[in-house]
Amino acid sequence: LAKTTQPISMDSYEGQEVNITCSHNNIATNDYITWYQQFPSQGPRFIIQGYKTKVTNEVASLFIPADRKSSTLSLPRVSLSDTAVYYCLVGNNNDMRFGAGTRLTVKP
Amino acid sequence: SQTIHQWPATLVQPVGSPLSLECTVEGTSNPNLYWYRQAAGRGLQLLFYSVGIGQISSEVPQNLSASRPQDRQFILSSKKLLLSDSGFYxxxxxxxxxxSPLHFGNGTRLTVT
Known part of the structure; x- marks a missing residue:
């Protein structure tokens, strides 16, 4: 089971790009990296998933270096509605542990 | 498209009372199903997961149990609630x-008094 480490909190301003880095030094060969977003009193929502290099979808990009011991979630041009907790998970679903995540606060 | 329903949204129960939370999934067959609990300001704790009808794996020993009587139905139960069972399920x-990514329901806020 790969343990992940993320910053506890981050602040940003509207329109800025936000990068949240997650460390997972013990990631296994078959592990994928998945990011979720959670608003208060709601269940987490899947954002993006990747295995290596770069993945991009309509809401975010995920950068994974060759050694896969870390990953960076990139949110382009954040808005106030992006204020949430962001979780990085690695492994398979039956072994996944959600840590405390990163609380992102976007300011006007 | 697939949807997941979880109810009730909020619940207040006295200590020692039973609990039954229900979850159903629509639009897919043979899903893997999970119950998580989140304490205030904390991350999510995996309680149970199921890969098929009647197949339940428990992650944390406690006074909760789970059952999967049908393919797309997952139930979380307790015979006697404790104060420490309060949380967001x-x-x-x-x-x-x-x-495969996890798809969450909207959760149940349980307060044990």
């Missing part, structure tokens, strides 16, 4: 156990 589903 989330049901989730995924397509397979390896790397």
């Amino acid at each position: 989330l049901c989730a589903w995924s397509r397979d156990r390896v790397n």
